[in-house]
Amino acid sequence: MTDTKNVKSRGRPRNFDVDEAVGKAQALFHQRGYDAVSLADLTGALAINPPSFYAAFGSKADLYGRALERYAKTEGLDFDRLLAPEKPLNEALADLFDAAAVAYTTHPEATGCLVIEGARGGTDAVACDKAKTLWRRSRQVVRDVIADRAADRADEITDYVMAVLAGLSASARDGLGAARLRAIGRTASLAFMSDKAR
Amino acid sequence: MTDTKNVKSRGRPRNFDVDEAVGKAQALFHQRGYDAVSLADLTGALAINPPSFYAAFGSKADLYGRALERYAKTEGLDFDRLLAPEKPLNEALADLFDAAAVAYTTHPEATGCLVIEGARGGTDAVACDKAKTLWRRSRQVVRDVIADRAADRADEITDYVMAVLAGLSASARDGLGAARLRAIGRTASLAFMSDKAR
DNA sequence: AGGATTTTGTAGTGACTGATACAAAAAATG
DNA sequence: CATTTTTTGTATCAGTCACTACAAAATCCT
Numbered sequence: 001m002t003d004t005k006n007v008k009s010r011g012r013p014r015n016f017d018v019d020e021a022v023g024k025a026q027a028l029f030h031q032r033g034y035d036a037v038s039l040a041d042l043t044g045a046l047a048i049n050p051p052s053f054y055a056a057f058g059s060k061a062d063l064y065g066r067a068l069e070r071y072a073k074t075e076g077l078d079f080d081r082l083l084a085p086e087k088p089l090n091e092a093l094a095d096l097f098d099a100a101a102v103a104y105t106t107h108p109e110a111t112g113c114l115v116i117e118g119a120r121g122g123t124d125a126v127a128c129d130k131a132k133t134l135w136r137r138s139r140q141v142v143r144d145v146i147a148d149r150a151a152d153r154a155d156e157i158t159d160y161v162m163a164v165l166a167g168l169s170a171s172a173r174d175g176l177g178a179a180r181l182r183a184i185g186r187t188a189s190l191a192f193m194s195d196k197a198r
Numbered sequence: 199m200t201d202t203k204n205v206k207s208r209g210r211p212r213n214f215d216v217d218e219a220v221g222k223a224q225a226l227f228h229q230r231g232y233d234a235v236s237l238a239d240l241t242g243a244l245a246i247n248p249p250s251f252y253a254a255f256g257s258k259a260d261l262y263g264r265a266l267e268r269y270a271k272t273e274g275l276d277f278d279r280l281l282a283p284e285k286p287l288n289e290a291l292a293d294l295f296d297a298a299a300v301a302y303t304t305h306p307e308a309t310g311c312l313v314i315e316g317a318r319g320g321t322d323a324v325a326c327d328k329a330k331t332l333w334r335r336s337r338q339v340v341r342d343v344i345a346d347r348a349a350d351r352a353d354e355i356t357d358y359v360m361a362v363l364a365g366l367s368a369s370a371r372d373g374l375g376a377a378r379l380r381a382i383g384r385t386a387s388l389a390f391m392s393d394k395a396r
Numbered sequence: 397a398g399g400a401t402t403t404t405g406t407a408g409t410g411a412c413t414g415a416t417a418c419a420a421a422a423a424a425t426g
Numbered sequence: 427c428a429t430t431t432t433t434t435g436t437a438t439c440a441g442t443c444a445c446t447a448c449a450a451a452a453t454c455c456t
């Protein structure tokens with residue numbers, strides 16, 4: 001329905017690449033957070049004027065939504081792979097925490113998880129809700145995968161897993177490097193060694 | 199040096215209680231976060247006008263600093279008590295996580311830790327730094343207490359403890375109640391049962 | 397009472413926020 | 427070429443932000 005960019009449309013051609021712009025916006029939002037990125041920052045970084053911005057993205061919050069989706073697609077954790085059914089639960093969670101530790105520190109200037117930090121909200125409730133929706137979706141995916149192995153404790157374990165991810169993201173924002181983050185993840189996964197977790 | 203309120207000062211008497219005002223501000227900041235509380239919100243809640251506000255508190259960020267200190271004094275975790283030297287480490291950490299789970303959910307409209315959430319920053323770097331300073335101070339206290347029992351792994355364990363606290367605060371903001379938060383804390387403390395944590 | 401001092405309320409300040417009105421420019425279509 | 431369609435740049439918009447200038451009001455001191 002929505003025309004792709006290679007289809008020649010009618011009027012004056014756009015002077016900038018929309019997908020590339022979403023990527024730049026994603027980086028800005030990840031570095032500074034939604035509130036701290038102004039429209040002037042965005043139009044400055046994209047080298048366009050406000051009318052072009054609004055014609056292309058609708059609003060700041062809408063662009064944020066696209067940046068969030070792009071982040072989830074390109075940099076988000078692959079829960080289905082990390083928590084593959086054939087892995088033992090303890091091993092799967094250890095892998096998940098380790099992957100998070102690495103992912104949250106790959107960009108030294110944009111640490112932590114864009115979704116988690118965005119879901120913590122600020123001034124704009126609409127933008128916060130967009131992040132919260134993605135966060136809830138991730139939670140649901142995690143819960144479903146865990147439920148296959150420990151149906152009775154799925155909610156409890158999911159609470160713990162999401163809390164650990166949030167803790168890792170916060171620690172990454174605090175400035176902890178990958179090594180220290182991975183150590184945290186290793187300790188967090190100890191809870192599932194043997195059947196200690198009653 | 200700074201005169202206390204019972205000392206009769208010279209000019210027109212103040213029309214509101216400063217300490218009480220700091221308490222109200224603390225509640226507002228805790229509920230919505232620094233950025234989402236405007237000066238109009240504050241002066242409205244305190245039923246005063248901007249000039250009275252600035253004469254009493256200097257700036258919004260300064261009042262935030264006072265609110266943070268008040269929070270640490272009145273609602274902050276008592277690390278020295280919770281991590282008392284005579285307790286075994288695993289028990290002490292379990293107590294700490296449990297106390298955090300309770301503290302972060304006592305005010306249903308102001309969940310999580312004011313310091314932790316404030317340290318995650320937003321628009322105002324000065325305000326964020328004030329929270330970060332308190333967060334670092336807490337970290338130092340925790341580290342010192344842990345170092346008495348496990349000097350070689352003090353940093354590693356401290357990283358983990360602070361990450362768990364951040365995860366609990368984030369989960370509280372997510373809407374999890376005390377029971378689910380306490381379950382997270384219990385699971386997080388399993389890492390220190392026996393000598394699994396190598 | 398009269399002067400000194402501090403807080404008060406009224407009414408603003410400039411700077412920035414996200415978002416637009418409008419017309420010229422640049423392309424496809426007829 | 428003329429029309430249609432879309433994007434562009436210029437110049438804003440109203441609203442909110444944290445913050446103040448100023449003078450009247452309310453207290454203490456002499």
